[in-house]
Amino acid sequence: MSLRHVLLGLLSENSGHGYGLRKQMVHRLGHFRNINEGQLYTQLAKMENEGLIEREVVVPDKGPARKLLHITSKGKQTFRDWLRSDQHENDGVLYDFMQGYSFFAKVNFFQHLGPEETRQKIRSQLSLMEERKKAYQEILSQMEQREADPFRTRILAFGLKEVEHRIEWLNELEGDLSRHPKEATQG
């Protein structure tokens, strides 16, 4: 995803702490699990060495020093260049949609599974996606209420339609299985 450019993007909007950037990435760029601290702070250190960001050490009356991060003009330029470039728009993988839905890597081998086990796998995926659909719907309506950035709202709207697409597809797959149980099994 190009962590460094995303960080520059966030910092070009607001200066902040490393920890805050992590939180923003979770809620804006959609990483469910925490961005790991390891990569975050090492990447930040690298970026400082390269002069893309600067640290302002803020020493409060109480407690330990906090490091407020500012983007430099070089950092801004790097970010702008990236945003205007074609980098990271297409990763060179033809079936990139499979990357986004890792379940597919396994579906490729479903002919090795019996119809019962296959059906089970499909069903558990279905309930997972139904849950996700609800989650997206909630997040989306929240975004609409607080009139969030329209681009980011649009992205979520895409995501919602995508889950619906997956659900529809999984249902079709299960239908196939019931109609043609033989062709769908044994490789």
Place this chain on the structure above:
Amino acid sequence: MSLRHVLLGLLSENSGHGYGLRKQMVHRLGHFRNINEGQLYTQLAKMENEGLIEREVVVPDKGPARKLLHITSKGKQTFRDWLRSDQHENDGVLYDFMQGYSFFAKVNFFQHLGPEETRQKIRSQLSLMEERKKAYQEILSQMEQREADPFRTRILAFGLKEVEHRIEWLNELEGDLSRHPKEATQG
């Protein structure tokens, strides 16, 4: 994507050479660029050490020795366990659809771009996706003709619908831009 399990899956269908596995991955699992030789042969070596595969050295009358790879019973078991498990079905990322379509990482920051540049970006994405749509349609009709594995055909059908979804979305985005040029710009 869990290279090792995919390799085991392919080898459980047919024994083959390293090079052949690479080709299969390209056309079945959808990597457009070549799977790099580095990881392939080092992974294969590792798998041999762990007793998941065996090499049969085939010495032809002419030319250098070729290594035919066979899956072992341990390898088969490992593959079956993986296929039945929940591993690699969900990668723990809430917005995984963004991973599959890396363009989104950039869209997140489109408010930093002027409406003209944004429109340009959208247009070039559109033509890219139109091309891909054609490619998918061709591949899909080929698969239907030669009656390929129904699961893999279904996956491609998903992919096709997905590109169509992306195209529709990009068009909507461009429409937004024309109707509300102000809210769509400046962060």
Place this chain on the structure above:
DNA sequence: ATGGGCATGTAAGCGGTTACATGATTAT
């Protein structure tokens, strides 16, 4: 004979994960 595909590898490096480690502040 030349270029492209088949086939097999090695080495350096990078980006990211996992796990560990510490300590202060805030909320219950």
Place this chain on the structure above:
DNA sequence: ATAATCATGTAACCGCTTACATGCCCAT
């Protein structure tokens, strides 16, 4: 009190990429 959250880091490791290297076979 004590648990959760804020905040900052380090070290080991792993999967994968990039780049290099070699040599055969086959078609034009």
